Amino acid sequence: MGAGKTTIGKELSKLLKCSMYDTDVLIELEEGTTIAEIFANKGEEYFRKKETEILQRTEEYEGIITTGGGIISSEVNQQLLKKLGFTIFLQCDPLQMVKRIQNDPTRPLARNKSEREMINLYQSRLPYYKESADMIIDTTNLSIPETLKKLEGCIQELELGNN
Numbered sequence: 820m821g822a823g824k825t826t827i828g829k830e831l832s833k834l835l836k837c838s839m840y841d842t843d844v845l846i847e848l849e850e851g852t853t854i855a856e857i858f859a860n861k862g863e864e865y866f867r868k869k870e871t872e873i874l875q876r877t878e879e880y881e882g883i884i885t886t887g888g889g890i891i892s893s894e895v896n897q898q899l900l901k902k903l904g905f906t907i908f909l910q911c912d913p914l915q916m917v918k919r920i921q922n923d924p925t926r927p928l929a930r931n932k933s934e935r936e937m938i939n940l941y942q943s944r945l946p947y948y949k950e951s952a953d954m955i956i957d958t959t960n961l962s963i964p965e966t967l968k969k970l971e972g973c974i975q976e977l978e979l980g981n982n
């Protein structure tokens with residue numbers, strides 16, 4: 820959460836001239852309300868069910884799919900991520916992410932949480948992020964343009980390796 824998936828995904832899609840879909844945005848569009856409202860009125864379990872449905876449906880989409888930070892929390896999503904495409908994990912020092920998102924009202928799991936609780940959530944997810952990734956990009960201390968440049972370089976290397 821707060822690693823920059825949506826921000827970087829959007830920029831990368833402009834650079835690569837391809838489509839970009841964000842699972843959080845798709846959920847909000849389909850539900851006609853915000854994630855904060857979904858969590859408040861229907862609960863996290865409902866949100867997670869919707870998230871899996873939307874992730875499954877991205878099989879039909881071409882381009883960049885950016886996901887919610889908790890997408891790897893379920894085994895079914897982990898399997899889907901492996902199956903659906905090439906998965907990139909934007910790794911970042913958790914303290915940097917906490918600073919960006921702590922108490923952000925749009926992120927229900929970041930509200931009223933201490934720094935320690937946020938870091939614990941990240942640590943509990945970390946093995947699954949790593950297992951689900953085809954490529955890991957460390958973005959710690961990188962600005963948005965620097966992250967984009969690093970990502971672009973890694974993708975180019977990969978394309979050269981595949982040719």
Ligand SMILES: Nc1ncnc2c1ncn2[C@@H]1O[C@H](COP(=O)(O)OP(=O)(O)OP(=O)(O)O)[C@@H](O)[C@H]1O
Binds near residue numbers: 825888962
């Ligand atoms: N490398 C970066 N350096 C500084 N700020 C950044 C960086 N990447 C993203 N941000 C900022 O951090 C905030 C969170 O970014 P973003 O919404 O892209 O994260 P996310 O990974 O999509 O989070 P979520 O898992 O909640 O969807 C935004 O305000 C964004 O501008």
Ligand SMILES: O=C(O)C1=C[C@@H](O)[C@@H](O)[C@H](O)C1
Binds near residue numbers: 820843890925927928
């Ligand atoms: O890390 C998480 O569990 C979340 C991250 C966001 O992208 C949203 O999907 C939602 O706020 C939950």
Ligand SMILES: [Mg+2]
Binds near residue numbers: 843
């Ligand atoms: Mg996002």
